[in-house]
Amino acid sequence: MTSGCPVPGRRCISWADGCRQWSAWLREASRGSLGALAATHPSDGATRRESLRAGVRAGVPFALAGVLVSLSFGVLAREAGFPVVAAIVMSAIVFAGSAQFAAVAILASGGTAGAAVAAAALMNSRFLPMGVALAPSLPGGPLARALQGQTVVDASWAMAARRDGTFDRWLLFGATAPQYLTWLAGTAIGAFAGDALGDPRDLGLDAIYPAFFLALLLTELRDGRARAVAAAGAALALALVPVAPAGVPVLAASLAAFWGLRGRA
Amino acid sequence: MSTATVWLVIAGCAVVTFAIKAAGPVALGGRRLPDRFTGVVALLAPALLAALVVTSALADGEDLHVGADTAGVAVAGVALWRGASVLAGVALAAGVTAGLRALS
Numbered sequence: 001m002t003s004g005c006p007v008p009g010r011r012c013i014s015w016a017d018g019c020r021q022w023s024a025w026l027r028e029a030s031r032g033s034l035g036a037l038a039a040t041h042p043s044d045g046a047t048r049r050e051s052l053r054a055g056v057r058a059g060v061p062f063a064l065a066g067v068l069v070s071l072s073f074g075v076l077a078r079e080a081g082f083p084v085v086a087a088i089v090m091s092a093i094v095f096a097g098s099a100q101f102a103a104v105a106i107l108a109s110g111g112t113a114g115a116a117v118a119a120a121a122l123m124n125s126r127f128l129p130m131g132v133a134l135a136p137s138l139p140g141g142p143l144a145r146a147l148q149g150q151t152v153v154d155a156s157w158a159m160a161a162r163r164d165g166t167f168d169r170w171l172l173f174g175a176t177a178p179q180y181l182t183w184l185a186g187t188a189i190g191a192f193a194g195d196a197l198g199d200p201r202d203l204g205l206d207a208i209y210p211a212f213f214l215a216l217l218l219t220e221l222r223d224g225r226a227r228a229v230a231a232a233g234a235a236l237a238l239a240l241v242p243v244a245p246a247g248v249p250v251l252a253a254s255l256a257a258f259w260g261l262r263g264r265a
Numbered sequence: 266m267s268t269a270t271v272w273l274v275i276a277g278c279a280v281v282t283f284a285i286k287a288a289g290p291v292a293l294g295g296r297r298l299p300d301r302f303t304g305v306v307a308l309l310a311p312a313l314l315a316a317l318v319v320t321s322a323l324a325d326g327e328d329l330h331v332g333a334d335t336a337g338v339a340v341a342g343v344a345l346w347r348g349a350s351v352l353a354g355v356a357l358a359a360g361v362t363a364g365l366r367a368l369s
Binding site for chain 1: 266268270273274279282285286287290293298302304306309310313317318319320322324328329333337342345346352360361363366367
């Protein structure tokens with residue numbers, strides 16, 4: 001028996017060692033994550049709910065407009081030869097308007113599956129810089145971060161951006177939730193009722209999508225610099241349309257944002 | 266176009282979309298962007314959105330052309346600028362576009 005341990009066969013640590021371990025743990029806890037949790041948790045929970053609610057409120061107008069956009073997608077997908085279920089499943093698991101429109105348009109004009117997926121990828125490439133911008137504002141491990149990244153859609157991302165370059169992630173989640181629901185509902189309506197609605201072009205449904213983005217853009221034009229960058233991005237994209245595949249012009253427009261480096265370095 | 270092709274495209278789009286949206290958050294981890302880039306980040310939205318507006322309103326494949334939809338979007342833009350709601354804006358865009366097409 002060593003060190004007078006009362007329990008036979010166990011190795012005991014001495015009282016002094018125990019005290020040292022305890023105090024080290026307490027120091028760690030008060031300084032580290034435990035202390036931080038205790039200090040910020042109550043108010044953190046309240047602001048989280050507040051942000052979530054504010055997000056839902058901010059997302060609803062876009063969700064309502066999104067019904068019309070996704071309705072037009074449902075109609076177009078059916079016209080291109082998609083079964084009703086396929087159109088709805090695509091909206092449920094892709095949930096990216098411009099990519100869905102691009103893929104369906106390419107299939108409808110006789111393109112291959114590979115070309116359709118490549119066009120969707122290029123359309124979505126704008127989510128790369130958006131994801132990079134959002135990344136520092138997300139907590140958690142790789143899987144949690146990847147899943148949180150899925151909530152990025154244009155309107156929510158733009159609204160969750162704070163002026164200091166960080167993001168309110170709960171506002172992002174809240175704003176995306178109603179848009180996801182109406183995106184599904186609109187697609188279903190369009191896919192089921194498409195035949196009854198007639199030619200989507202006669203209804204002007206193709207003007208809905210750009211008008212939707214225009215509404216978003218107008219909320220972003222706060223100052224002269226933002227207006228100049230928007231004009232430069234638009235010009236760059238238009239210049240590339242005749243020479244680059246669909247999606248590339250929009251991705252290239254993100255280069256205009258590097259204007260933001262001026263006067264800061 | 267076969268139904269199998271449709272499902273293949275849907276699966277492909279779902280995978281690339283997931284990967285693209287996950288890429289930034291996963292690759293960057295929780296690291297902060299250098300301060301000089303936060304200015305760039307703040308300007309990404311106007312640049313990308315402006316490009317989306319002009320390409321979706323003016324581009325038809327690789328051609329640029331002004332059509333009824335361009336006029337509809339322009340009218341909606343004026344209304345939105347003067348304070349119309351998003352829903353009113355998109356409804357106006359569709360209405361004006363449909364009206365112009367019915368006339369022509």
